[in-house]
Amino acid sequence: MSDDPGEAFVIRRLLAARPPLAVPPVDAGADDACVLEDGTVISSDALVEDVHFDARWSPADVGWRAVATNVSDLGAMGARPDWLTLALALPAPLDRAWVDGFAAGLGAALAAFRVRLVGGDTLRGPAVVASVTVGGRAARPVRRSGGRPGDQLWVTGRPGMAGLGFAHGPNPALLRPQPPVGLGVALAENGLVNAMMDISDGIARDLPRLCAASGVGAWVDPAALPPLEGLPPGVDPLPLQLGFGDDYELLVAAPPAHGRSIAALAAAHGTCATPVGRLTPDREVVLAGRPWPGAAFSHFSPPAAAPC
Amino acid sequence: MSDDPGEAFVIRRLLAARPPLAVPPVDAGADDACVLEDGTVISSDALVEDVHFDARWSPADVGWRAVATNVSDLGAMGARPDWLTLALALPAPLDRAWVDGFAAGLGAALAAFRVRLVGGDTLRGPAVVASVTVGGRAARPVRRSGGRPGDQLWVTGRPGMAGLGFAHGPNPALLRPQPPVGLGVALAENGLVNAMMDISDGIARDLPRLCAASGVGAWVDPAALPPLEGLPPGVDPLPLQLGFGDDYELLVAAPPAHGRSIAALAAAHGTCATPVGRLTPDREVVLAGRPWPGAAFSHFSPPAAAPC
Numbered sequence: 001m002s003d004d005p006g007e008a009f010v011i012r013r014l015l016a017a018r019p020p021l022a023v024p025p026v027d028a029g030a031d032d033a034c035v036l037e038d039g040t041v042i043s044s045d046a047l048v049e050d051v052h053f054d055a056r057w058s059p060a061d062v063g064w065r066a067v068a069t070n071v072s073d074l075g076a077m078g079a080r081p082d083w084l085t086l087a088l089a090l091p092a093p094l095d096r097a098w099v100d101g102f103a104a105g106l107g108a109a110l111a112a113f114r115v116r117l118v119g120g121d122t123l124r125g126p127a128v129v130a131s132v133t134v135g136g137r138a139a140r141p142v143r144r145s146g147g148r149p150g151d152q153l154w155v156t157g158r159p160g161m162a163g164l165g166f167a168h169g170p171n172p173a174l175l176r177p178q179p180p181v182g183l184g185v186a187l188a189e190n191g192l193v194n195a196m197m198d199i200s201d202g203i204a205r206d207l208p209r210l211c212a213a214s215g216v217g218a219w220v221d222p223a224a225l226p227p228l229e230g231l232p233p234g235v236d237p238l239p240l241q242l243g244f245g246d247d248y249e250l251l252v253a254a255p256p257a258h259g260r261s262i263a264a265l266a267a268a269h270g271t272c273a274t275p276v277g278r279l280t281p282d283r284e285v286v287l288a289g290r291p292w293p294g295a296a297f298s299h300f301s302p303p304a305a306a307p308c
Numbered sequence: 309m310s311d312d313p314g315e316a317f318v319i320r321r322l323l324a325a326r327p328p329l330a331v332p333p334v335d336a337g338a339d340d341a342c343v344l345e346d347g348t349v350i351s352s353d354a355l356v357e358d359v360h361f362d363a364r365w366s367p368a369d370v371g372w373r374a375v376a377t378n379v380s381d382l383g384a385m386g387a388r389p390d391w392l393t394l395a396l397a398l399p400a401p402l403d404r405a406w407v408d409g410f411a412a413g414l415g416a417a418l419a420a421f422r423v424r425l426v427g428g429d430t431l432r433g434p435a436v437v438a439s440v441t442v443g444g445r446a447a448r449p450v451r452r453s454g455g456r457p458g459d460q461l462w463v464t465g466r467p468g469m470a471g472l473g474f475a476h477g478p479n480p481a482l483l484r485p486q487p488p489v490g491l492g493v494a495l496a497e498n499g500l501v502n503a504m505m506d507i508s509d510g511i512a513r514d515l516p517r518l519c520a521a522s523g524v525g526a527w528v529d530p531a532a533l534p535p536l537e538g539l540p541p542g543v544d545p546l547p548l549q550l551g552f553g554d555d556y557e558l559l560v561a562a563p564p565a566h567g568r569s570i571a572a573l574a575a576a577h578g579t580c581a582t583p584v585g586r587l588t589p590d591r592e593v594v595l596a597g598r599p600w601p602g603a604a605f606s607h608f609s610p611p612a613a614a615p616c
Contacts, residue, residue, distance in 0.1 A: 002447070006401075006402040007431075009402065009404060009407065010398065010402070010407050013408055013411040014394070014411050014430075015409065018415055019426075034391075034427045036391065042427055042442075042443070043393075043427060044394070044395050044397040045395070045429050045438075046431055046439060047435075048397055048431055048433045049430050051328065051433070052431075083342075083343075083344065084348065085350060085351075086322070088318065088322075089437055090318065094314040094317065095312075101324050104325055106322065106325055116315065117323075117326050118344070119341065119342045119350055119351060119352050120317055120352050121353050121439075123315075123321075124356065124359050124433065125356045125359070126435045127434045127435055128434060129439070131395040131429075131437070131439030133393050133395075133441035135443070167470050175478065200527050289382050
């Protein structure tokens, strides 16, 4: 979800047109995915050619991405992905080699994230559009709204690596994102975290969303952010670390007492988790300890309504 | 799903790329929707501008259609729709009046079919692409594969009315399809039917699919097909009744002893059900009682693999 006003308009109108129903409404705006009454968690995300990917991505990378971006949303709720549907629009004439590559990447991601392709639709379209819906279960779903002042803020992995790949030559973080889905499920099921989300839009946009949902502010130490491997000399890492997104890592708010358990669980899942700041009572989201890299980072803009 | 060889290629490749998993595979090819172990039923369908709709459809009609075509797949399995996600790609610049109309039609259909919009994604695209996934529950799911020789074949409503609207001036059947979802659920829950599917691709394509899944043939009496209201003089109704599709009515195979109950249940749901033939042991799908309207109808072509 972007903060684009046109997109916010579309979402507002779609949500406003929902009819009143006898069944309780589902909050479709606040989290990475929606939680139904029975613990089913559902998320939808689509990829459009030349918007979400371009010629740098092989068709196999696009197939991988269609799965990875969606299971990331479930892991960020503490939900284990189970099934996935795909609606795939392809331009005519059909590029069969592209389809073969896409299917190979899709299949690799289905295996890696242990999710079943249970249905879909294929159709002609003016460009490649891959719309995925993924469903699963959360025993203890974690929302964005549970953060409390004093919580420690954590990020998994190395936010900014995808941005580095975008700006300075494609790398695996950009082309084959590896959202820590199993870690998200484990953090939730072990009751270690108060709030969680993925940072697919970048910390600069996503942290204010978590803060708004939780009714808190945040203080982030830029020096604590994990360094970017392969950063060219003279390049400021901060815009990549905070502003780019597409990392599909987790942003977590947790009681400080859980720090050792969180770090250990991350290591057990083959990744790292780094404390980068804390939640504050004052509702401001601030960077500390160095000059602001730009106006966009001094006070983050207010988050737009975003469906899951 | 069409029998287009390009589409069949895409589906084949996607299905072949699915990894072996420890969990049992879900049959994603044979029915209108997929049934998971816990009775959850899921279906995906997308609409593309200038492929599935054009300027004849108002934006509200497109919004209605995005819901109706999907809940039709669930009703055809005997499943009650519960939730729906929407990924909506829209060209830039954003046409706000179009979005308002789409949202109104979507909301009207959500209310009519009692289904909740629980999530989605909005994005820029080269044309309007509306990808919907719908989920629900079936207490007694009905598949295409349960038909037996001797079963009576029924259709609901008046197949061909959407085709009439397409060929001779838009009508409500074309612009605002009303799939008999409640009737499909009632037929299933009352154990009245052996096999069921919707005829979104037309009887000429869909009946052979039901027959192939059930390992049977069929005999259809064209004179028994419900007449088309408003048919212009001199127009042969049969190509519309059998070949066009987009009617989102039900095709049902049921023991002859259930005929009175089926007709009564259809009437109770505000529609009609008409016996049009029977299933046969010989695996041929034939029209009887009048000259064939064309080669396409003498022996229907074999069905393509189609995901749900």
